[in-house]
Amino acid sequence: MIHFPLEFKKKLSTSKNDTLIIGAGLAGLTAARVLRSAGRKVRILEASDAPGGRVRTDNVNGFLLDRGFQVLLTAYPEARRFLDYKALDLHSFSPGSIILNNSGIDEIGDPLREASSLIRTLRSPVGSLNDKFRLLSLRLKLASTSIEEIFSKQETTTLQYLRNAGFGEKIISDFFAPFMSGIYLEQKLDTSARMFEFVFKMFSEADTAIPANGMGMISSQLASGLSAEELILNERVLNIDGKEVLTASGKIYEADSILIATTADCIPVPFQRRHVEKKSVTCMYFSTDKAPYHKALIALNANPERLVNNIAVMSNVSANYAPEGKSLVSVSITGKEQFIKPEDLELKVKEELKFWYPECVNWVHLKTYTIPYALPDNSHVINDILPSSLRINGSCFICGDHLLNGSINAAMKSGRLAAESILSL
Structure with missing residues (x-):
């Protein structure tokens, strides 16, 4: 002392x-x-x-930039206890994801919450038909599992959990890896499976949202x-x-x-x-006259050698995030390359994304946030x-x-x- x-x-x-x-x-x-x-x-x-x-959230030339891409899972018990959702004017992402892969762009949805996405999801090459039924079964199982039960289970890694559940390597690499890496801020899926079940339950039970004027x-x-x-x-x-x-x-x-x-x-x-032990992330924001896509979805990069983990057009979810006539694109990077010089990183990001969105070369860089401590280590987690x-x-x-x-x-x-x-x- x-x-x-x-x-x-x-x-x-x-x-x-x-x-x-x-x-x-x-x-x-x-x-x-x-x-x-x-x-x-x-x-x-x-x-x-x-x-x-x-x-x-920072206001930069009329754009609302969250300090790192973040969302509010409205099923969180403590958020429901303390936050006034109506006053926050929450705007929700659509259920599902855009998948960016070596063959182009695919999309999967959540048929339980958006029935119109059923056929599109079943036809998607992201995983086998059996994998999609396993995904549905997992959702239904977690719906009847309490948070207390989830955190009392024996721990294993998320990757081992998914393999034990019978999921194929393709759906793990094309969907689970980029999706959960954006949440975990690590790409090996070493995070506790308790965290996976908790987060997946929260995603399934209510909306994924952002306040109209920023997190x-x-x-x-x-x-x-x-x-x-x-x-x-x-x-x-x-x-x-x-x-x-x-x-x-x-x-x-x-x-x-x-x-x-x-x-x-x-x-x-x-x-x-x-x-x-901590997890870091780099988030880059770009202004563009034309959004790369117009749905309120997160785009996941399924390339195993990826630099960019995911992108989101924030102004598709809440128009307040960008001035009129502009769109705001958030790009998240979770690998070691996030620490290279900002000007070099911008070039690398655009070089990677132009395969799917050629117009990205014209995006205007607004700001880069490198956050050394974005999350604690989640290899062992508890809820009480x-x-x-x-x-x-x-x-x-x-x-x-x-x-x-x-x-x-x-x-x-x-x-x-x-x-x-x-x-x-």
Whole structure:
């Protein structure tokens, strides 16, 4: 434990709160909401210039750019508990996917949610007829399986799970690999099969959506009602000492309890972690006068040597994402090549995509986001946690999706559970 010298402390301003929350991501904002609703005085210290953590949206020349391609699965229990979907003005993706392969472009749908896609899906060369019936059977099985049952199953990798379920290598490589890689941010499907079943269940049971004005509206909604005294921006925490924290601005804040709500790689001294497993992603945004396609679908790259994992025309889902007369294309890259120079990456992306969309050479690059910590490692995941695991010591608690699984649902749930632990004192 690093203690602040007494003579140093006298020079710093102090402020007393019931609970001090470090980090204004979804976990911290959810915890603040639970604590405030119970009448507790809270203060959030956020290192960046706005709340939201990894769920933020920037306005660039009238285009709404989410910081990394993200969606909200509206079946998430915690999202349903805390978010006002109507106020978010959610716009949904269509069920199904566009498949980009070496022979051209195919499309598969979800006949259970869109009956008109049945014939098209059955005729698609993406997997055998038996694979498609297995996919339907899996959907029906997971519909009757509770989330608790899913997370109590013995763990294996997603790849092994799919093979054990009898799926052929073609549907794994052409559909599951690019589809789940866009969610897992890893291409080998090493992620826990518990995560696969949970996510697949969530996709099947309700909509895949984005708020009309960007994913950042989720964070803004959770932060609504917080005063400037309760949410302090550009205030990076350096050190925690008992019931006090020292910030980079030279202030000390004091509270009865402290809740760490940062990503796993940003936990302050003395509780920082030496080695943090994480998943990264690069997301490139392009403006175009003509959308490469006009459906509200995600296009998956089935090429095993792919650079681009998936693309989405965000303005097809919500017109607010682009100025009138323009379309916004999101391109996600999950492999190691995401870290090459931005100007070289743009050329490589366009070179790959022009096989399917020749007009991509005229797309105008807007911005590239390389996100080193986009997700925690999901090789082992859980959906619940003991209160004792959320408490570091007598006055310090922790929350975040890294404690459960990498999802919006887990971030919000961990924040709620940590707040409930603090309230139980």
